[in-house]
Amino acid sequence: xxxxxxxxxxxxxxxxxxxxxxxxxxxxxxxxxxxxxxxxxxxxxxxxxxxxxxxxxxxxxxxxxxxxxxxxxxxxxxxxxxxxxxxxxxxxxxxxxxxxxxxxxxxxxxxxxxxxxxxxxxxxxxxxxxxxxxxxxxxxxxxxxxxxxxxxxxxxxxxxxxxxxxxxxxxxxxxxxxxxxxxxxxxxxxxxxxxxxxxxxxxxxxxxxxxxxxxxxxxxxxxxxxxxxxxxxxxxxxxxxxxxxxxxxxxxxxxxxxxxxxxxxxxxxxxxxxxxxxxxxxxxxxxxxxxxxxxxxxxxxxxxxxxxxxxxxxxxxxxxxxxxxxxxxxxxxxxxxxxxxxxxxxxxxxxxxxxxxxxxxxxxxxxxxxxxxxxxxxxxxxxxxxxxxxxxxxxxxxxxxxxxxxxxxxxxxxxxxxxxxxxxxxxxxxxxxxxxxxxxxxxxxxxxxxxxxxxxxxxxxxxxxxxxxxxxxxxxxxxxxxxxxxxxxxxxxxxxxxxxxxxxxxxxxxxxxxxxxxxxxxxxxxxxxxx
Numbered sequence: 001x002x003x004x005x006x007x008x009x010x011x012x013x014x015x016x017x018x019x020x021x022x023x024x025x026x027x028x029x030x031x032x033x034x035x036x037x038x039x040x041x042x043x044x045x046x047x048x049x050x051x052x053x054x055x056x057x058x059x060x061x062x063x064x065x066x067x068x069x070x071x072x073x074x075x076x077x078x079x080x081x082x083x084x085x086x087x088x089x090x091x092x093x094x095x096x097x098x099x100x101x102x103x104x105x106x107x108x109x110x111x112x113x114x115x116x117x118x119x120x121x122x123x124x125x126x127x128x129x130x131x132x133x134x135x136x137x138x139x140x141x142x143x144x145x146x147x148x149x150x151x152x153x154x155x156x157x158x159x160x161x162x163x164x165x166x167x168x169x170x171x172x173x174x175x176x177x178x179x180x181x182x183x184x185x186x187x188x189x190x191x192x193x194x195x196x197x198x199x200x201x202x203x204x205x206x207x208x209x210x211x212x213x214x215x216x217x218x219x220x221x222x223x224x225x226x227x228x229x230x231x232x233x234x235x236x237x238x239x240x241x242x243x244x245x246x247x248x249x250x251x252x253x254x255x256x257x258x259x260x261x262x263x264x265x266x267x268x269x270x271x272x273x274x275x276x277x278x279x280x281x282x283x284x285x286x287x288x289x290x291x292x293x294x295x296x297x298x299x300x301x302x303x304x305x306x307x308x309x310x311x312x313x314x315x316x317x318x319x320x321x322x323x324x325x326x327x328x329x330x331x332x333x334x335x336x337x338x339x340x341x342x343x344x345x346x347x348x349x350x351x352x353x354x355x356x357x358x359x360x361x362x363x364x365x366x367x368x369x370x371x372x373x374x375x376x377x378x379x380x381x382x383x384x385x386x387x388x389x390x391x392x393x394x395x396x397x398x399x400x401x402x403x404x405x406x407x408x409x410x411x412x413x414x415x416x417x418x419x420x421x422x423x424x425x426x427x428x429x430x431x432x433x434x435x436x437x438x439x440x441x442x443x444x445x446x447x448x449x450x451x452x453x454x455x456x457x458x459x460x461x462x463x464x465x466x467x468x469x470x471x472x473x474x475x476x477x478x479x480x481x482x483x484x485x486x487x488x489x490x491x492x493x494x495x496x497x498x499x500x501x502x503x504x505x506x507x508x509x510x511x512x513x514x515x516x517x518x519x520x521x522x523x524x525x526x527x528x529x530x531x
Contacts, residue, residue: 023065025110035061043073082114116225118170131163135181144501151265177208204290245324333375334413338421346427386463395482430517433477443474487512490527
């Protein structure tokens with residue numbers, strides 16, 4: 001009798017177990033459309049990106065994943081020679097689209113496009129043409145965010161014994177190369193070379209294009225799958241100079257001095273250690289600076305308190321810079337406070353949302369009543385509200401500080417100043433839906449559709465630009481957009497956020513579909529995909 005009960009219980013448990021799921025589809029080359037074999041396809045658990053299931057495509061690029069537990073997954077595909085890609089991601093970046101599997105579900109005809117990665121390769125040489133082993137080669141990418149073009153560090157490699165370097169896994173875009181080389185002499189060794197009347201010239205940091213000035217650097221354009229060899233760099237030799245400056249100010253503030261290139265996000269030229277906070281006045285000396293234009297950044301602040309930044313333009317023109325005096329004082333933080341109000345009948349909860357202050361990259365959480373407050377670094381800045389509006393059916397109607405239009409003009413806040421902000425969000429936005437077709441008027445799946453305002457200021461704002469990846473055959477829908485004039489673009493393959501780059505939009509402006517969105521009114525538009 002006991003055995004019978006145990007067997008019955010086991011059968012009942014098996015009957016109650018959720019039925020397993022199946023995933024199947026095809027992986028193709030995003031350029032040629034040809035199927036790709038030997039692709040590792042992984043269904044990663046959406047909660048922690050581990051576990052899940054995996055399989056490999058056959059010679060026809062097809063994959064079949066069986067006995068998958070019900071749940072939510074992100075589908076990843078990896079193959080040598082291609083950028084790692086998630087299903088539903090734009091241009092092989094981002095986490096892609098989550099796939100939810102219910103008990104017993106068979107999800108078929110999934111299509112993943114793998115993009116061949118780009119490669120830049122070459123040799124670093126000295127001025128005599130001799131290869132330099134161990135030279136550092138860094139690559140930077142030009143990116144646009146909130147209307148500002150910056151440099152984003154991508155990778156760094158060292159040259160081999162033949163002075164050669166190779167940088168792979170590159171997405172399409174505009175890149176800049178930067179290299180520097182150290183002969184490796186011991187800092188403890190005393191130079192006993194024969195002295196000359198002329199100061200020695202030493203290898204200095206050099207940008208591709210044969211220049212030490214990043215503004216004159218030659219860009220390298222990488223297209224999908226580009227393999228660019230022969231990108232050689234000859235490191236420039238130059239006399240270097242010394243910067244000497246005297247920091248003036250009250251005792252107490254801790255200071256740190258950095259000499260930077262004038263272009264944001266490039267590596268600094270040199271840095272000094274934090275200066276003792278007990279001295280009222282301090283001397284700073286930075287040696288080994290080649291001729292060029294720079295900016296000196298001096299950070300000052302009390303321990304555990306917000307600080308401030310003093311920026312001084314510096315020009316080094318074949319002589320030491322000495323005797324410069326800079327007034328630097330510990331500064332009080334600016335104080336920002338405000339309130340977010342949602343207009344209209346539909347007022348979603350704003351819990352776990354935050355306001356992002358771009359100038360010091362600070363995320364300020366909202367309180368339950370929609371208010372917020374924070375200490376900010378003084379300066380010129382802007383506010384991104386996409387963390388609040390995205391996915392909540394909201395759009396930005398206005399951002400004001402008194403009579404100032406912060407939405408269009410940003411803000412300037414000084415030390416110890418109070419910035420009072422009133423943010424108004426709307427819940428009655430417009431929507432647009434339609435179909436994406438190819439040149440033969442056949443519906444396209446997997447296109448990225450982006451809604452971009454005509455207003456040049458709003459084009460730079462992530463809280464006004466909307467995008468969607470059309471998973472259904474040809475169909476797309478964009479909701480909760482601020483009423484106004486827009487253009488719709490549909491790309492077959494574009495990296496996420498690349499549409500914020502003015503150069504990218506300028507090249508395809510004529511291919512956009514004009515659309516006017518009105519509050520609570522749906523619109524329709526049919527698009528042709530941009531290859």
